[in-house]
Amino acid sequence: MSSLLWWIFASMAIGGAMGTVTRRSPVASLLFLVVSFFSIAAIYVILGAHFIAAVQVIVYAGAILVLFLFVIMLLNLGHDYRSDLRGGAWMLAGSVAAGLIFWAIASSAVQPASVPDLGGRQSIDAAVQQLNAVGAIAEPLFRDFAVPFELTSILLLVAIVGAVLLAKRRV
Amino acid sequence: MEAFHPTLLWAIVLLPLVGFAVNGLTAFAAPDRKSIPTWIGPGVVGLAFVIAVSSFFGMRAAGVEEPVVQTLWQWIAVGGLRIDAALQLDALSIVMTLVVTGVGFLIHVFSVGYMREDAGYARYFAYLNLFVFFMLLLVLGSSFPLMFVGWEGVGLCSYLLIGFWFADREKADAGKKAFIVNRIGDFGFLIAMFMLYANIGSLDFVTVFAQAPATFAYGGAAVTAITLFLFLGATGKSAQIPLYVWLPDAMAGPTPVSALIHAATMVTGGVYLVARAGVLFSLAPISSVVVTGVGALTALFAATIGLMQYDIKKVLAYSTVSQLGYMFIGVGAGAYAAGIFHLMTHAFFKALLFLGSGAVIHSMHEAFHHTHKDWDAQDMRNMGGLRHHMPITWVTMWIATLAIAGVWPFAGFFSKDEIIWQVGAHAVGPFAAWYRVYWVLALTAAVLTAFYMTRLMVLTFHGENRSGDAERKHLHEVSPVMWVPLAVLAGLATVGGWLNVPEAISETPVLGWLPGSEWLHEWLHPVTEAADGLAAANGVSVVDAAPFGGGEVLWAVLSVALALGTIMVAASVIGRRKYRPATESPAPRGFAAVLYHKWYVDEIYDIVVVRPVLAISRSLSRIVDGFLIDGTVNGAGYVSRAFGWVGSRMQTGQVNTYAFALVGGVLIVIALVVFG
């Protein structure tokens, strides 16, 4: 059952990605990407990462992409239907490069020895069972990864200030 | 005998250099101050002569047998090669030094009168002094490289002096020709030095000649090659076949230069080289035959050309080439003392002949200058009957002519006779036939010598004067500063031969009524004994008879008779012929034209050597230099710019491109990690 679901959502994700890359209109591109993100969130759930799925929907699809949409509307780009895809040579080069990337990464993925099975899924499920889904992430986050967590908050502060400053009109 | 320390040996060499410096400065700063070069120029050479004479007497008193080497400083010390700046004083070098400084001094004095009107007076004496410096270095150097320094230096000074009036294109070209042809010979000298160093490991005369008999096999390839290359250098410097072509052209220089450089001193450098390297030549009989042969052939060849020349200096130039051939006959046949003897006597009478002709040219030039006639002052067809106008010159030049023709008791008789006798006496052993041929050639050349010299005298001094009526009034004898050296040289040409009267002759009546006997032979014995001993040890013997019979005395008398007879025949033949001035004379025809045009040797050289070399260098310049080298260098620049252009194409300033490059880089890294 989950396998079938996985396949459905996987094809939706791929379809969304293809649409993002090939659409002329920026808005259409963005909407396809939203579809892709939702599918990926569903796949997260299938893989047992409930919290991450929720964060994906809330932050990524909900905040970041909406921000993108706002910028598109701000810059009034929605009306331009001229194609901005590069010429034939670039297409060929890009496709070849992308193909090579895919093959390079995937070929190492299919080797059984490359990924040791350390019983991750079981431990995650056990943690979710014990604490809830949020707690399962929160515990390593605040315990083992406390310093990166604090640094990330500083990063966000800097990003906020930077974004405001950069986008300000001349004073 | 006590050890002999020559005093002021270095001063002999240094004085002319000082003279060069002073005169050169004068030429730069005050070219019109004629008094400085007048005194400094001849003065330094005269002073050097005095020191040389005192060294000579010192040597005689001390009875020096071994060469005295005075090292001044260490010049080159590289690896195993050690060459010092050192002067070698021995019997041979002192003789050469006396000749160079003595005759040089007389010529310097003559030049004071000859060059008085010239604007380059100071420059002339500067070059002349520099020349004497280099020549002394050549004869006094104690090693082959030092001799080579002098060798090259006299070549340089020859170029400077031949092209003295460099504004005239022809004269400048003559200087170039001399230098370039000399260079060909110098190449031979260098190769010989390299081979000597490779075989013996040293280049000092003392060391080389001591070790040569042990190092080289008699008649072996190594020593034959070395000596032949040395002789190549000698043919360049001493104007033998095939490298004689520069000497007639060198007559473009002032006449005293021709007297000093191309008669008495520089051209004798080759003879000195062969005599100095006598040890090597006696180890290589084939080279000796070659040297003698080239000398004999040149003697005859040049004499034939001299028969038909009309320029007085050209006749003397070819005469010099011919007499140098005699010297090489002497030293080639192993008679080193005879060759050096002829060198000495030739210096006397040839310098006298050149200076005398210089006096004639000086007078003719003045006469034509007065009447603004643009005739050639050196063409004998424009002269004639000058004995009435220039008696001192006439008498002294006749003395020189008798000397060069080999008439007893003048100097040339003894030296030339001895050479002819020696080459005949060596006609035994494996090369007997060759030496017999050379003997015949030498005799023939002697006859021709007497003929063309008489022709010169008759055309110039006897008969009717053809210069023109207006000019005749201006012809007069030269000033004392010019005819006193002539008189001194005439005296030397008379008594100079009495230094070395062969035993056979000094015992005969009439011919032997002379003071002195084989003095030069004995004096040079310490230098030549090594070579003579080697020759004797290797089976070279000497007979006491001429090739076709007869003793020394008989042939001496015969040669005098032959010379006198030729003179009389020539005088009557030439005297009877009617000559017209040069502009009205017909061009020579037939065989005479061939002789007049010097057997077309210059033209042949031009076609065979000069034009192909020029063509090759032009094509090399176009192909190798223009196309290959410039192409490579420009191509390298072009390739760098092309690389730069390609590289710049990658800087599009666009993110997409950079992202693409990033992806490419990632792929490469992954490939390296996964598959590496």
Add this chain to the structure above:
Amino acid sequence: MLTQSMILASLLFAIGVAGVIFRRNAIILFLCIELMLNAVNLMFVALSTAIGIQGQVFVFFVMTVAAAEAAVGLAIIISIFRLRETVDMKDFNLLRW
């Protein structure tokens, strides 16, 4: 499941790379970059089923950084748009030779 997810992730990554290479619109380029980041997240989460919870913690951080980066990047694009009136990458060529 693990292997399939990994292959899916690499495929999405490759599509993102293709998009970055041949799209000229700056905003869409950014979208493709977000797609690449998501593919990486998917890879991490897939691997966390084998290795442990650390994969998901890392995804957390990636998302945070992505958000910050998106904000700042869009602010930059807005500034450039104010100057150049275009978001076509072809015109952002001041880095050219």
